[in-house]
Amino acid sequence: MSDAVVRPDPESEAELAFEGALRPSSLEEFVGQQKVRRQLQLLLEAASLQNRSPDHILLAGPPGLGKTTLAMIVAHEGARPLRMTSGPAIQHAGDLAAVLSSLVPGEVLFVDEIHRMARSAEEMLYLAMEDFRVDIMVGKGAGATSIPLELAPFTLVGATTRSGLLPNPLRDRFGFTAHLEFYEPEELLRVITRAAALLRFEIGQDALTEISGRSRGTPRIANRLLRRVRDFALVNGGPADRDAVQAALELYDVDDWGLDRLDRAVLTAIVDRFAGGPVGLSTLAVSVGEEAETIEAVVEPFLVRTGLLSRTPRGRVATPRAWQHLGRRPEPTALDDL
Numbered sequence: 001m002s003d004a005v006v007r008p009d010p011e012s013e014a015e016l017a018f019e020g021a022l023r024p025s026s027l028e029e030f031v032g033q034q035k036v037r038r039q040l041q042l043l044l045e046a047a048s049l050q051n052r053s054p055d056h057i058l059l060a061g062p063p064g065l066g067k068t069t070l071a072m073i074v075a076h077e078g079a080r081p082l083r084m085t086s087g088p089a090i091q092h093a094g095d096l097a098a099v100l101s102s103l104v105p106g107e108v109l110f111v112d113e114i115h116r117m118a119r120s121a122e123e124m125l126y127l128a129m130e131d132f133r134v135d136i137m138v139g140k141g142a143g144a145t146s147i148p149l150e151l152a153p154f155t156l157v158g159a160t161t162r163s164g165l166l167p168n169p170l171r172d173r174f175g176f177t178a179h180l181e182f183y184e185p186e187e188l189l190r191v192i193t194r195a196a197a198l199l200r201f202e203i204g205q206d207a208l209t210e211i212s213g214r215s216r217g218t219p220r221i222a223n224r225l226l227r228r229v230r231d232f233a234l235v236n237g238g239p240a241d242r243d244a245v246q247a248a249l250e251l252y253d254v255d256d257w258g259l260d261r262l263d264r265a266v267l268t269a270i271v272d273r274f275a276g277g278p279v280g281l282s283t284l285a286v287s288v289g290e291e292a293e294t295i296e297a298v299v300e301p302f303l304v305r306t307g308l309l310s311r312t313p314r315g316r317v318a319t320p321r322a323w324q325h326l327g328r329r330p331e332p333t334a335l336d337d338l
């Protein structure tokens, strides 16, 4: 299924092992995001010169652009231990207290999907980030007391696909926020050229260029597609050339622009069922049978960036480019809305 190719199950062990093998471990190896890299470099060097933990870092951006990789690099570059958890795993303040109180001095704590953490834990985190301290509530009702607990200094690296959902007090406590952008095809070409070398996969330059132009500006997808092309060449016994890429990507429903089945389902729904829009996010989500959060955080950013979708105060609208991409003629009323 196409979704399994471009949006793989993050829990799948084979996928995690594959990703792990290709992850760059230093800022130097990390491709693209030049500004963010330079900013992080400065932040890490300043901390190391002052012999202290780096400031807390928030990494924001769509999935697969390298947030987890950067968190690992922050730990690796400073030779610091890394603890990884995620917002959904912290459902109570106690879950967070358990993690925080067991951190060793200088440890990097990575919280993926930090916007999904419980509110009570978020409040505990404010104090922890600022003063390296938490107040543990003991008992209930009138007899409840709070016991302060000192924490080892640590660096929080939070990752989010929805930075708009983070409360301001939390956002303000990060010393640095990096907004990761989609990658240019030339950058993705460097990502998969490196990946192909690591995998010892012989593949033509044309084929690599074709994959990098059809990877939704996302390294994770570029690496996935490379793997599918490798499967294709292995099974069919032919060379891994441009034809093999085209055949493999057609099989997995990835089109010329790199749109996958869900991207096209969203555009098709807006065009066919809502006359090009505007249509509200929740109506759109129901119409394609997906979570509104997935549409907003995963599908839309790339469609907006490629000029296929625009977000207006009245809802989502398919642009004339989207009509053209789907091979339809825009209705005049749809154009009026832009």
Ligand SMILES: Nc1ncnc2c1ncn2[C@@H]1O[C@H](COP(=O)(O)OP(=O)(O)OP(=O)(O)O)[C@@H](O)[C@H]1O
Residues within 6 Å of the ligand: 018, 019, 020, 022, 023, 024, 029, 030, 031, 032, 033, 062, 063, 064, 065, 066, 067, 068, 069, 070, 112, 159, 161, 191, 219, 220, 223
């Ligand atoms: N700049 C980069 N250079 C080389 N490889 C990269 C880069 N960014 C990401 N990758 C590769 O893409 C894959 C996905 O990256 P990563 O897991 O860091 O994304 P993410 O933003 O944390 O995604 P999610 O939000 O879904 O957790 C990794 O295998 C990593 O090797």
